[in-house]
Amino acid sequence: EEDVVLQFTNDALISIAKKAKTSKTGARALRMIVENLLRDLMFETPSDPSIKEILIEKETIDDKKEPIIKRSA
Secondary structure (H helix, E strand, O other): OOOOEEEEOHHHHHHHHHHHHHHOOOHHHHHHHHHHHHHHHHHHHHHOOOEEEEEEOHHHHHOOOOOEEEEOO
């Protein structure tokens, strides 16, 4: 069981929505953006029990900055 908290800042959510709007494919664009963003994390996180929280910021969406990963001590 993975008890990992996934959080998005408000600015990140706005950035995702803006990208989806420009693609003009509606909810499919939202799904694609989020899946692409989380693809690596979906495979890495279950194998690393020290990961407790993942924070997605605007820079993660716009600048491809790595998300902030908080680990247990």
